[in-house]
Amino acid sequence: xxxxxxxxxxxxxxxxxxxxxxxxxxxxxxxxxxxxxxxxxxxxxxxxxxxxxxxxxxxxxxxxxxxxxxxxxxxxxxxxxxxxxxxxxxxxxxxxxxxxxxxxxxxxxxxxxxxxxxxxxxxxxxxxxxxxxxxxxxxxxxxxxxxxxxxxxxxxxxxxxxxxxxxxxxxxxxxxxxxxxxxxxxxxxxxxxxxxxxxxxx
Numbered sequence: 001x002x003x004x005x006x007x008x009x010x011x012x013x014x015x016x017x018x019x020x021x022x023x024x025x026x027x028x029x030x031x032x033x034x035x036x037x038x039x040x041x042x043x044x045x046x047x048x049x050x051x052x053x054x055x056x057x058x059x060x061x062x063x064x065x066x067x068x069x070x071x072x073x074x075x076x077x078x079x080x081x082x083x084x085x086x087x088x089x090x091x092x093x094x095x096x097x098x099x100x101x102x103x104x105x106x107x108x109x110x111x112x113x114x115x116x117x118x119x120x121x122x123x124x125x126x127x128x129x130x131x132x133x134x135x136x137x138x139x140x141x142x143x144x145x146x147x148x149x150x151x152x153x154x155x156x157x158x159x160x161x162x163x164x165x166x167x168x169x170x171x172x173x174x175x176x177x178x179x180x181x182x183x184x185x186x187x188x189x190x191x192x193x194x195x196x197x198x199x200x201x202x
Contacts (some may be wrong), residue, residue, distance in 0.1 A: 044183035057128055063201065064134035070122045071153075075179050077115035078160045079103050082176050085169065086112050112164035112172065119157025119179065123150045140190070140201060166183040 061069065086108045092098035101111040127130075127150055131139045138145050156178035163171035193199035 038159070041051070059128050059130040062132045062134050063139050065125070066122065066125050066131075070118055070125070071183075073101070074115040074118040074122070074157075075183065077111055078119075078172065078176050078179055081112055081169075082173055086164075089169070109164050109167050113161055116157045116159070116161030116164055120154045120161065121153035121157075123157065126150045126153070135200065136199055137201055145189070149186045152178075152185060156182045 015127040080102060086102060089102045089108060091105075091107055092100065092103040095103065095105040095107065098107070101107060101114065104111065106114060126139070127141060127147070129141065133139060156175065159178050160172065160175035163175045190201040
């Protein structure tokens with residue numbers, strides 16, 4: 001009849017109801033997804049993990065022990081070759097246990113190179129915070145002249161090292177003079193004290 005509503009089939013009515021239910025169900029699901037997305041966006045990015053810092057240098061001996069253990073024997077190697085050619089020094093009977101570096105397995109000019117490097121590297125040990133003099137006083141790192149004195153030792157060591165690399169006897173003589181000067185500059189102020197052990201820093 002005209003104006004009358006057409007009756008829908010059962011299948012059509014079922015599909016419409018199913019569509020409405022799915023629509024109603026999707027609304028809260030969509031809102032939940034939007035909320036999760038917003039929360040995730042607000043979270044700051046995690047900071048990259050930093051690598052563990054390497055352990056700092058540690059001070060073990062006092063200044064006198066460093067002098068006697070490293071500077072004294074290394075300087076003597078350089079002083080010893082002022083009047084002898086390192087290449088002509090014969091190895092010890094057992095070079096592996098030789099107490100004289102010049103006659104050891106790494107003797108000759110190599111020993112002189114090593115002595116120069118030892119002096120230059122030992123200069124770094126003289127500026128480490130926390131080291132004490134033999135009498136318990138702090139090494140005078142804060143004194144204005146200390147860095148200059150340390151640099152003098154470093155330069156003398158490198159001069160000896162380069163002379164040994166070149167196997168130049170004349171340059172070794174000059175380097176030995178610089179080592180002597182570097183030692184005297186420091187000793188005259190910090191070791192040779194009228195009060196003896198109580199006042200000195202070595």
